[in-house]
Amino acid sequence: MPATIVLGAQWGDEGKAKVVDYLTRDADIVARFQGGANAGHTVQVGDTQFIFHLIPSGIMHPGKSCVVGNGVVLDPEAAITEIEDLAAKGISVEGRLFISQNAHVVMPYHKLFDRLGEERQGTDKLGTTGRGIGPAYRDKVERTWGIRVMDLLDEPLLQTRVAAVVEEKNRVLTRLYDHAPLDAADIIRGAVEYGQRLRMYVTDTSQLLNDALSAGKNILLEGAQGTLLDIDHGTYPFVTSSNTTAGGACTGAGIGPTRIDAVIGVTKAYTTRVGNGPFPTELTGTTGERIRELGHEYGATTGRPRRCGWFDAVIVRLAARVNGLTSLALTRLDVLDTVEKLKVCIAYRRGGDVLEEFPGDPQVLGECRPVYEEWDGWCTSTRDVRRYADLPPQARDYVERLSALSRTPVQMISVGPERDATIIMD
Ligand code: IMP
Numbered sequence: 001m002p003a004t005i006v007l008g009a010q011w012g013d014e015g016k017a018k019v020v021d022y023l024t025r026d027a028d029i030v031a032r033f034q035g036g037a038n039a040g041h042t043v044q045v046g047d048t049q050f051i052f053h054l055i056p057s058g059i060m061h062p063g064k065s066c067v068v069g070n071g072v073v074l075d076p077e078a079a080i081t082e083i084e085d086l087a088a089k090g091i092s093v094e095g096r097l098f099i100s101q102n103a104h105v106v107m108p109y110h111k112l113f114d115r116l117g118e119e120r121q122g123t124d125k126l127g128t129t130g131r132g133i134g135p136a137y138r139d140k141v142e143r144t145w146g147i148r149v150m151d152l153l154d155e156p157l158l159q160t161r162v163a164a165v166v167e168e169k170n171r172v173l174t175r176l177y178d179h180a181p182l183d184a185a186d187i188i189r190g191a192v193e194y195g196q197r198l199r200m201y202v203t204d205t206s207q208l209l210n211d212a213l214s215a216g217k218n219i220l221l222e223g224a225q226g227t228l229l230d231i232d233h234g235t236y237p238f239v240t241s242s243n244t245t246a247g248g249a250c251t252g253a254g255i256g257p258t259r260i261d262a263v264i265g266v267t268k269a270y271t272t273r274v275g276n277g278p279f280p281t282e283l284t285g286t287t288g289e290r291i292r293e294l295g296h297e298y299g300a301t302t303g304r305p306r307r308c309g310w311f312d313a314v315i316v317r318l319a320a321r322v323n324g325l326t327s328l329a330l331t332r333l334d335v336l337d338t339v340e341k342l343k344v345c346i347a348y349r350r351g352g353d354v355l356e357e358f359p360g361d362p363q364v365l366g367e368c369r370p371v372y373e374e375w376d377g378w379c380t381s382t383r384d385v386r387r388y389a390d391l392p393p394q395a396r397d398y399v400e401r402l403s404a405l406s407r408t409p410v411q412m413i414s415v416g417p418e419r420d421a422t423i424i425m426d
Contacts, residue, residue, distance in 0.1 A: 002213060002216075002217075002218055002219065002259065002261050003213060003218075003219045003221065003255060003259050003260050003261055004023065004027075004218075004219070004220055004221065004260075004261060004262045004263075004264060005221040005223065005246050005249045005260060005262070005263045005264065005323075006019055006020050006023065006220060006221065006222055006223060006264045006266060006329070007223030007226070007227065007244060007245065007246065007249070007263070007264070007265060007266065007323060008223055008224075008225060008226025008227060008229075008244065008265075008266055008267075008319075009226060009227055009265035009266060009267040009315075009316050009319035009320075009323075009325070009328065009406075010226045010227070010228060010267055010268065010271055010272070010273075010312075010315060010316070010319070011225075011226050011228045011229055011235075011271070011272065011273040011274070011279070012039075012224075012225040012226040012229055012244075012273075012274070013040075013226075013268075013272055013274065013297075013299070013300070013306060014226060014266040014267055014268050014331060015266055015268065015329075015331030015332060015414055016041065016222065016223060016224075016266045017041030017042055017043050017052065017057040017222075018042075018043065018044075018331065018414055018417065018419075018422075019264065019266050019329045019331070019412065019414070020041075020056070020057050020058060020220055020222045021043045021057055021058070021060065021061075021419060022412070022419060022422055023220055023264075024057075024058040024060075024061045024064055024220060025061070026218055027058065027064065027218045027219065027220040028064065028065065028212060028217040028218050028219065029058075029064065029065045029066070029067060029209065029212055029217060029218075029219045029220070030056040030057070030058025030059075030064060030065075030066050030067070030219075030220045030222055031056060031066070031067035031068075031069050031205070031209060031219060031220070031221050031222065031253050032054070032055075032056050032066075032067070032068050032069055032072050032222050032224065032252075033069040033071045033072065033221055033222075033223070033248060033249045033251075033252030033253040034069075034071040034072060034223070034224060034225075034242035034243060034244060034248045034249075034252045035072060035073070035133065035224035035225055035240060035242050035244070036053075036054065036072055036073040036074065036075055036078075036106055036131055036132075036133050036136065037053040037054050037075045037078035037106070037131045037301070038053075038128075038129040038131045038133045038224070038225070038240065038301060039052070039053055039054070039224035039225065039301065040052075040053060040299060040300025040301035040302075041053075041057045041222075041224070041300070042300050042417070043057050043060055044417040044418055044419070045060060045419065048089075049417075050089075051300050051301075052082065053078055053082060053131075053301060054068060054072070054074065054075065054078050054079050054082055055068065055079065055082050055083070055086070055093070055097065056068070056222050057222065058220065058222070059086065059091065059093055059096070059097065060091065063096070064096065065096040065097075065098065066093070066096060066097050066098070067098045067099075067100070067205045067208065067209060067253070068097075068098070068099045068100060068103060068205070069100050069103065069205055069206075069209075069252050069253040069254065070100040070102035070103050070205065070206065070252060070253070070254055071103070071242065071243075071248060071251055071252020071253065072100070072103050072252065073103065073104050073105070073106050073132075073133060073136040073137060073140070073242075074099065074103045074104070074105055074106060074149055075105075075106035075111075075131065075132065076105060076106075076152065076191075076194035076197070076198055077190075077194070078106075078131075079099070079198065080194070080197050080198070083097070093201075094200075097201050098201055098202075098203050098205050098208055099149055099198060099201045099202050099203070099205070100149060100202075100203075100204070100205040100206070100254075101148065101149050101150035101153075101202050101203060101204060101205075102148055102149070102150065102204075102206075103148065103149045104136055104137070104139070104140040104146050104147065104148055104149075105136070105147045105148065105149060105151070105152060105191075105194075106131065106132040106133070106136045107132070107136070107147060107162075107165075107187065107191070108182070108187055108190070109135070109165075109166065109169045109173075109182060109187070110132030110133075110135040110136040110139070111130065111131065111132035111135075112132075112173075112179075112182075113132070113135040113169075113172075114128055114130050114131065114132045114133065114134060114135050115130055116173075116177045116179065117134070117135070118130070120177070125276065126237065126238055126275060126276055126277070127238075127274070127275030127276040127277075128275065129275075129299075129301050129302050130302070131301070133240060133241050133242075134240075134241045136241075137241035137242060138241070145165045145168060145169075147161065147162065147165065147191070149198070149202055150202065152191055152192075152194055152195030152198065152199075152202075153195045153199055153202060154195075155192050155195070158188055158191050158192055158195070159188060162184060162187055162188045162191055163184045163188065166182055166184035166187055167184065169182065170182060205253070205254065206253065206254025206255070207254075209253055209254065209255055210254070210255060210259075213255070213259055219255075221249040221253055221255075221260075223244055223248075223249065224244065225240045225242075225244045226244060226319075227244060227245055227265070227315075227318065227319040227322060227323060228273075228315055228318070228319075229244055230242075230243055230244040230245045230248070230322070231243060231244075232245075233245055233318065233322045235277045235278050235362065235365070236362070238275065238276055238277025238278065239277075245322050245323050246260070246263045246322075246323040246324060262326045262327070263323050263324055263325050263326050264325070264326065264327050264328070264329050264411065264412075265316070265319050265320065265323060265325040265327070265328050265329070265408065266328075266329045266331060267311075267316055267319070267328055267329070267330060267331070267402075267406075268295075268311075268330075268331050268332045268335075269311060269330055269331070269332050269333045269335065269336055269398070269399075269402070270291055270295075270308065270309065270310060270311050270332070270335070270336065271308070271309045271310065271311055271312050271315070272295075272297050272306040272307060272308050272309070273306065273307045273309075274299045274302070274304050274306050274307070275304075278362065278365050278366065279307055279309060280309075280312060280314075280345065280348060280365070280368055280369070280370050281309035281310040281311070281312045281343075281345045281370050282307050282308070282309040283308055283309045283310065287339075288307070288308045288309065289308075290339070291308040291335065291336075291339070292305060292306065292308045294335045294336075294338070294339075295308070295332055295335040310342070310343040310344060310345055310370070310372065311342075311343075311344045311345065311402060312345040312370070313344060313345060313346055313347075313402065313405035313406055314345060314346075314347060314348055314355070314356070314357070314358050315358055316328075316402075316405070316406040316408075317356075317357065317358070317405070317406055317407060318357070318358040319406075320406055320407050320408045325408045326408075327408060327409050327410065327411035327412075328402075328403065328406060328408045328409065328410045328411065329410075329411060329412040329413075329414070330399060330402065330410050330412070330413045330414070331413075331414040332414065333382055333395065333399070333413055333414065333415050334381070334382045334383050334414075334415040334416055334421075336377060336378075336398075337377075337378065337379070337380065337381050337382055337383070338377070338379060339377045340376075340377045340379060341374055341375070341376065341377060342374070342375045342376075342377050342398065343372040343373065343374055343375070344372065344373050344375060344398075344401060344402065344405065345370035345371065345372055346371055346372070346373050346405055347370075347371045348365075348368035348369065348370060348371065349368065349369050349370075349371050350364065350367050350368045350369075351367070354371060355368060373401075375394070375397065375398055375401070376394050377394065378391075378392035378393075378394040378395040378398075380392055382395055382415045383415055383416050383421065384415075385415055385423060386420070386422075386423060387423065388413070388423050388425055388426075391413075391423070399413065409425070410425055411424070411425055412424055412425065413425070
């Protein structure tokens, strides 16, 4: 393994946490490198379901260390809640959770601006998770107003800096949004308290990760969201505000690309999306509803119903290209167990042209229609299958076709939420 990236090859919610959970057996450290509490990573252990928003899902494994990297925007309130929830379930993070001092902090006003900004956009809104992600990254890139985790540890600095930031934010709030001003003292008090609560976890995580690699340790880099939500390569502007792709893993963890050995793209056997934006293979009728119910396709963070559609090989080919995928982990094959006829989008048609590669221009994409191949379903349960050879022939044909169309070998197939409901390819 030494350093393996696991990331989403679609619009997020591909089942990355299950794949990370499985691979954590061979890892020493699991690290998040981008995004924030907008993620909802679900892991099923026995009858208990754990949903992680910020802390890497590897924390479930005793003795494994977890890192929240510099590329993450950290909501301290969400982090503390997660630490407390884990403690209540008997899982201690002490001595094995490390938070980057360089990570930017999601402040209360970021969440407020996320909500107000969306309200202002009306029907043109992005459909964000409301977790303050865009406003926090905006302040990071804008450079004047960003607060970093290291700042939370410096009370005198917080007193002056947060006061100045809140003054500026209040100008925008009152004049542009006609909203009551925020109380700077309240926000400073909260920030100081968060710093005290989180101090023990804060360190230089780039140093930690590189030292670990040099010592021969194995690291899993756990992506959040998915390739089509990447700020550069996704369906802009209907994307998140970070680089969800493999390059983002290097910058967001502080690891050079020469240290990465493998990039695993996680994809469902069909496609889903939450929030607004283009989705060429979306099924708006009863088949889409059926897949939603079969797959319990509701957001782990917001509870919103996910939009469902057929597998789109064009988007997974984009993911293979921009991430340099070395393999695919195919999840939720079992959700299709009772679907009699399956469709796979192999290309897009635009007027008289057939496009095999994903068009970056949203206007072109809007004019594209999927070109489908139809496949017979297997109509039998795959939930108990543990060896590839034991899958029904139609399911094997389907998997092999998806792999060929994606130009990437399948390394792992998931046939249920449980850890052992997994098929590893030879
Ligand atoms: P934001 O990241 O909250 O700003 O939301 C931007 C877009 O990314 C919206 O369409 C969200 O629904 C989507 N999004 C953000 N996080 C996730 C996720 O973890 N899974 C799926 N979609 C997400």
